[in-house]
Amino acid sequence: MLETNQLLRFITAGSVDDGKSTLIGRLLYDSKSLFEDQLQAIETISQKKGFQGIDLALFTDGLRDERTQGITIDVAYRYFTTPKRKFIIADTPGHIQYTRNMITGASTANAAIILIDARYGVVEQTKRHAFIASLLQIGHIIVCVNKMDLVQFSETKFQEIQNQFEAFSAKMVVKDVRFIPISALQGDNVVNRSTQMPWYQGAPLLHMLETLHISSDTNRVDARFPVQTVIRPQLANIPDYRGYAGQIASGFFRVGDDVTIMPSGFSSKIKSINWGYKTIQEAFAPMSVTMTLEDDMDVSRGDMIVRKNNKPQAKQDLEVMLCWLHNDPAKPRTKYSVQHCNNSQKAMIKEVLYKIDIETLQRNTDTKAIAMNDICKVTIRTTKPLMVDAYRENRTTGSFILIDDATHETVAAGMVV
Structure with a gap:
């Protein structure tokens, strides 16, 4: 069952010190997705730093400068699985000078978790990250109002921040925006429902992530095959072989399809498709394959093979x-x-x-x-x-x-x- 679980890619974003790394650490810790040696190593480092318990941020902050300064600099990817879904998390930095790293992490995400410090509300970097998520066509945004323990789990404060974000996001194109009050440090509403906020009737964050409906972000209609290299092996059993290798960007290709080579505009038919050592009849994104065409023509790196009646x-x-x-x-x-x-x-x-x-x-x-x-x-x-x-x-x-x-x-x- 775990092998067939659907994969969800999501990022954590927001301003500096909003608790992104701590939230991911809490998700991994409470969902029991950590190996014993990892846990022991983090416990040892936390004790050396003077923490009474575990510094949850250390599960993602791997660079020496990150651990010294207590900030995230690079994008940290973490993987975990529950009985319902597989996850890839991109923990992105909050500092404005590392916005480029946030864009890198968001470019392949299905969902974005925007963290907001309950003490400060919506700030400029919150708006920047939310707008970038919208610009990159991320369909689901979960706004986590973090550090609710520092505002006495106030429903009024949570509602005030929700109203701030809704007023801003009304100008963006986002299909789905959800709000959840959490305390990543104490674990409220992260994996388990909080007893401190009975006024919140929604699901905890992990349940929300497990049940989020995502459709494939790969275009299945437009067939696009950017050519990476031309393969011409000098083998006696396959003389005059000329294959065009690359990764299918979108859509389907089948043997016998009429195709056009862009930008030259010449047309041909797909003669064969090789996937590794196998010969297959059809291929789809994001498979890496080698195609041969029925006609000899000038095709090189940077060209694109597309359907004859569906061109970019x-x-x-x-x-x-x-x-x-x-x-x-x-x-x-x-x-x-x-x-x-x-x-x-x-x-x-x-x-x-x-x-x-x-x-x-x-x-x-x-x-x-x-x-x-x-x-x-x-x-x-x-x-x-x-x-x-x-x-x-x-x-x-x-x-x-x-x-x-x-x-x-x-x-x-x-x-x-």
Whole structure:
């Protein structure tokens, strides 16, 4: 039964010191998802740090600087299983300078847990993380009002914070927003229902995660196969073999399907599909396969094999939502590299259409400068066409990153509008 359990990927996000790592530690500890040696190691470290009990945050904070400073810097992934579901947790940092790491963790998530400190309510970083979750098409947001023990488990305080967040989230596109009062440190409403908050009639967090309905975030309609490499083995038993290898981004492919090679536009039929050493009749996302075509044609890395009657847009001028991740601001007319699927092209930012004011979610057209953590809509131009879909329709072919040619650092993440 455990092998067939549905997988849920979720992130914890929110401002610094809202208790994200402690919450994950509590989930792992109370659900008995820890090995005995892990528990003993954390107990030893906690005693050395002067804790009376267990420092739950140590279950995710693995870097030396994280344990020294008591903060999360990098994205920490943890895995656990209950009888009802398998989970992958991405514990993301709360500091504003590590927002780029939060975007990395959120890019593959089905749900987001936004933590709010009950003492301070909704702050700027709470709004930024919630908006990024909305921008990345995460369908479910669970708002955990944490540290309720520090406000005497006040229902009035919880309702006040819920009203704050609802007023803000009304401007975002999110299908499902839920609220739960918790104390991650004491375990109230995390795995077990709290006796301190009888006024809360909802389910504890773990039950909510186990029963959350998620549909596949992989597009099953649009068949997209970005070619990663061309395979030509020099073997006597398979002469003249030419296979196109890569990972299917979305949709299904079957032997005999009419396909088109993008961007050349030439058409052919799928002759065979190899999955490892097996020859199969059909393949689907996210399988990594090798395809052969009935016709010999020029296909190389960066090309895309698609269905003949269902093609992506081949565009050089793109309107995109951009999250700027680098410390240095964007330089006008600077050459960058766009990495889209397996296709890498030179590009530049042509125009900044508007920036998003995180406090109000209003569009700001007064300034065109792009600084770290800015979220804006821009137009970019590439040297050769990219085969793209809108991000809302296909998260794989609708997303890309910008790389600085001089330093080879990733400077931005983008979503095609």
